[in-house]
Amino acid sequence: MTRRPHGAHRPDAYAESKAPLPAPELTEAECRRCGTYIAGLDGRYACGVCGWVNDHSEGHRRLPRADEDPDLPRKGRRRPKQLPGPPAEARTLLGPGL
Structure with missing residues (x-):
C-alpha cells in the first residue's frame, strides 16, 4: 500500500479531545469509475x-x-478459545498424524 501525500491528514492537525466523536454521517455519491450510485x-x-x-x-x-x-x-488481547480435539478413540483410528 502506498501513502498519498495529497490531502492526507497530519496526526498533529487535531487537538487532543476527550469528547466522544459524533456518529458518522451517511453520504451518497456516484462511483467515479462506473457511475453506480453508492453510499458511504x-x-x-x-x-x-x-x-x-x-x-x-x-x-x-x-x-x-x-x-x-x-x-x-x-x-490485553485474549486468545480465542480452542475447540476440543477429537475423542481418544477417533485418534487411534485415524493414526499417529493427528
Missing part, C-alpha cells in the same frame, strides 16, 4: 460493483484513533 460514511466510499475506493483523506471528518474506539478491549 462521512464521504468515504467503496463501490461494490467495480471495486473503486476513494482515499481515506477525502472524508469529511478525521478518522477516530484507536484509543477513541468504544469497542476497544481495555485489557
